[in-house]
Amino acid sequence: MKTTERIEQLIASYLNGELSQEERTELMNWVRTDPSNKALFYDIKDIWDSARPASVDVNQQLIHFYKTQAQKKKKRVLPVWTNVAAAVAILLIGLFAAQFIPFFQTENRSMVESFQVPMGSHSQVVLADGTRVNLNSNSSLRLDPDFSTTNRKVSLEGEAYFEVKSDKSNPFEVRTHKFNIVVTGTKFNVNSHREDRDIGATLAEGRIQLEARNMKTIVLKPGQKITFNQQTMKAVLSEADVASDIAWVEGELNFRDIPFPDLIRRLERWYDVKLEYDGPDFDSMTYTGHFKNQETIWQVLDALKLTTSIDYTKVNLREFKLYLKSNSM
Amino acid sequence: MPNFDQLFRKYHHQLFLYARKFVADESVALDITQDVFAQVWEKEKLSLPDEHLKAYLFHSVRNHCLNHLKHERVIRRHQQFQQDELSKLEIQYYESGEKSLIQKESLERIYETVNSLSEVNREIIELSRFEGLKNKEIAERLGIPIRTVETRIFRALKELRQKLSQKFIRILLNLCRLKDKV
Structure with a gap:
């Protein structure tokens, strides 16, 4: 009897008090002596462990969870970077090899020809001619199989910002599905996402020539932008807000009078989410706004909710539905 | 197939309390719970049948706790040898197929049962578990x-x-009776 009471007290102070080193050893030995002791001990401890409140806020934990996942996602840009770096290294090695062993030239060409950036990421690549290209989410850049310092042709799907290495005798050419741009040395942004209503180019520095089917060549001056409506292919030349058009390069989102459907697609690509909305109410809207260092799509949607008549609900994993707040209808 | 939010809300507290069985530090237990959900999220285990998913979650928590204990032991050497030993034995105990009340019962039912205890016993559980007083403090409080x-x-x-x-x-019994009626 006495030992039972002793053990009970030992267990209770193990659970909710202090045990000296000797008492701890005594309890250990008792637990190990017999499987039924072990069962009793862990059974009692289990009840003790169960009968307590879980004093944390599950909503807060859920938000914390999504934040952590979003940050992990950002870090995943890294592998893209390393791929690109590796690809550039291979290209450079390829070019060196081509110079040193001329008869391998044909085999060595076309080793590396494309860079792809998935949804939710953006990345930078330095081409063999020294041109820097920032690729936006869900975009890809394909180099001409014979790309070199004297043959500078690339094709773009999606959006990219170019800082072209100056070389007057060897023009740099960017092809998209709707227009081509020829430059010698400039900084400019090209958006050619097939799903966007408006596509076009914005010139930051230098001079670019733009050619589109059934149109005479357009020359852009610094600070100008050209916008095509993809359905009509009507082109509009206007003064650009250059900083806002290339803000994404610095990881910011800056919109000026962007058609609402294009805003949605940009956010979808940038955050790798799906945003549904219905109704002609949205189609005719334009949006102006600036998102700086936004960590998550939640923060952006909250900002939209606060500053516009738009509200949202989460419908699924990385899927949201936008609607107009009822009082504004 | 449940959606992720529902799953998180349904099991978060249970998994958190389960983790706290094996690790004393509350913030470690919370981290472990988050990590286990991240596994479900990344591996898209959401499509598992509910019972399997539940077993997987509890098993994962145990694994994470065990890893944590091993890690701790390396850091702190043998300072807390016996403490670790009892916790590791405990994990083995559950590894062998024993199920914790936390896994078997809903937390609501456990709290309900606490409320139905006799006066003296309910008082002591409330002071120790719900107010978080140590034995010494309870002794002082009650004299x-x-x-x-x-x-x-x-x-x-x-x-x-x-x-x-x-x-x-x-x-x-109720289940059996129902079956009989059917």
């Missing part, structure tokens, strides 16, 4: 010797166990 507090805690836990298993049996 009784610490040994008495310990004995009462043990008895209260036994009563709780008995009531919970009775409830469990009653549920089984």
Whole structure:
């Protein structure tokens, strides 16, 4: 009897008090002596462990969870970077090899020809001619199989910002599905996402020539932008807000009078989410706004909710539905 | 197939309390719970049948706790040897197929049963588990010797166990009766 009471007290102070080193050893030995002791001990401890409140806020934990996942996602840009770096290294090695062993030239060409950036990421690549290209989410850049310092042709799907290495005798050419741009040395942004209503180019520095089917060549001056409506292919030349058009390069989102459907697609690509909305109410809207260092799509949607008549609900994993707040209808 | 939010809300507290069985530090237990959900999220285990998913979650928590204990041991050497030993034995105990009340019962039912305890026992559980007082503090609060507090805690836990298993049996009986009627 006495030992039972002793053990009970030992267990209770193990659970909710202090045990000296000797008492701890005594309890250990008792637990190990017999499987039924072990069962009793862990059974009692289990009840003790169960009968307590879980004093944390599950909503807060859920938000914390999504934040952590979003940050992990950002870090995943890294592998893209390393791929690109590796690809550039291979290209450079390829070019060196081509110079040193001329008869391998044909085999060595076309080793590396494309860079792809998935949804939710953006990345930078330095081409063999020294041109820097920032690729936006869900975009890809394909180099001409014979790309070199004297043959500078690339094709773009999606959006990219170019800082072209100056070389007057060897023009740099960017092809998209709707227009081509020829430059010698400039900084400019090209958006050619097939799903966007408006596509076009914005010139930051230098001079670019733009050619589109059934149109005479357009020359852009610094600070100008050209916008095509993809359905009509009507082109509009206007003064650009250059900083806002290339803000994404610095990881910011800056919109000026962007058609609402294009805003949605940009956010979808940038955050790798799906945003549904219905109704002609949205189609005719334009949006102006600036998102700086936004960590998550939640923060952006909250900002939209606060500053516009738009509200949202989460419908699924990385899927949201936008609607107009009822009082504004 | 449940959506992720529902799953998170349904199991978060249970998994958190389960982790706290094996690791004393609350923030570590919270981190472990988050990590386990991240596994579900990344591996898209959401499509598993509910019972499998639940077993997987609890098993994952145990694994994470075990890893944490091993890690701790490396850091702190043998300072807390026995403490670790009891916790590791405990993990093995559950690894062998034993299920914790936390896994078997809903937390609501456990709290309900606490409320149905006899006055003395309910008081001691409330002071220790819900107000978080240590045995010494309870002894002071109630003006009784610490040994008495310990004995009462043990008895209260036994009563709780008995009531919970009775409830469990009653549920089984009801199920059998229902079956008979059908």
